[in-house]
Amino acid sequence: MGNLKRLATVLCYSLLLWQLPSMANNLDEVSLLTEGYPPYNYQGENGELQGIAVELLVAAYKHSNIDFDKSTIKLQPWPRAYRSVLQGTNTMLFSMTRTLSREKLFKWAGPISKTRVVLLAKKTSHVVISTPDDLTQYIIGGIRNDIGLLLVRELVADSGQLLTSPYASSLANMLNLGRIDLWAYEENVAAHFLRREGLDPSDFEAVYTLSEAQLYYAFSINTEQNIVDGLQSILDQFRSATKSTDNP
Known part of the structure; x- marks a missing residue:
């Protein structure tokens, strides 16, 4: 749990300082879905979505200069959310375990965390x-x-x-x-x-x-590749930043 908190804290500050490639402007056209899956994504006592996966995503949107409100993320039971991203258009669901059986069903950005x-x-x-x-x-x-x-x-x-x-x-x-x-x-x-x-x-x-x-952000298969690649680039750069922090 300590590593998760440190990861979220470092991300929120370091992403705004690093010169990372921005995601496509139409990232805000992607519908965002999640479930109650603490400590990765869940609704806190104040009703606001929290968790390491949520904070990673918020930081990515901020870096892309998109005015983002966490309330736009829809919290749904897993069966409904899974069906939506599987059958929908420009939809992303998190956090999803990446497996061989799911590999070709979605596009992936991550990882978020080991599981x-x-x-x-x-x-x-x-x-x-x-x-x-x-x-x-x-x-x-x-x-x-x-x-x-x-x-x-x-x-x-x-x-x-x-x-x-x-x-x-x-x-x-x-x-x-x-x-x-x-x-x-x-x-x-x-x-x-x-x-x-x-x-x-x-x-x-x-x-x-x-x-x-490992857990990932899973996009519907028809999502534009540059959106997925943009998020992946930010996550890759963040991992490099945290490695530098761990090994000064």
Whole structure:
């Protein structure tokens, strides 16, 4: 969490000082979508969108001299937002895990951060997963089109084992109440939702790692390439700046 805060702080100041190539002027024509996925993107107590992915994007818009208001970012349940960027025009969704199965469905700019997708269980349930074959005896919860559930579908043949919800908070409570045995989700994000529901993340444990990957900004496939390239250029330059900060 400390690295995420430092990354956001350095970005907000350094991007305004560095002479970076600006993105195309029509960046403001791109529809922006996100979901509640803390600490990367989420709605704070004051109702304003927050998180490292949000702050990265705000800084990029400022550098492009675009008058940008975070309220223009639409917060939607993941299944709806995913469908919109998959089928829409000039649309961008964040934060999305970049995988081989998704690679040709979108255009990508990033990475935003590393990510670890796991299967979570209550410690008191004493679940042990040694191989994917062990999953056949459990009910697994996830969000439709979320990377966690997509990865589980590759391992589990019986769809009757899977229980879906559009809301992570619902899945956190289902896991706690024993309605599901395992929750397929990003590890840091799951911990946040457990705390939000008044639960102690230390009462739960990751019993199986589904994926270690990276989060990106995902654009609809028909988005103009110069828009994607412009954002990518800024992110690349920022990584160079942070490396210089870490190694004076």
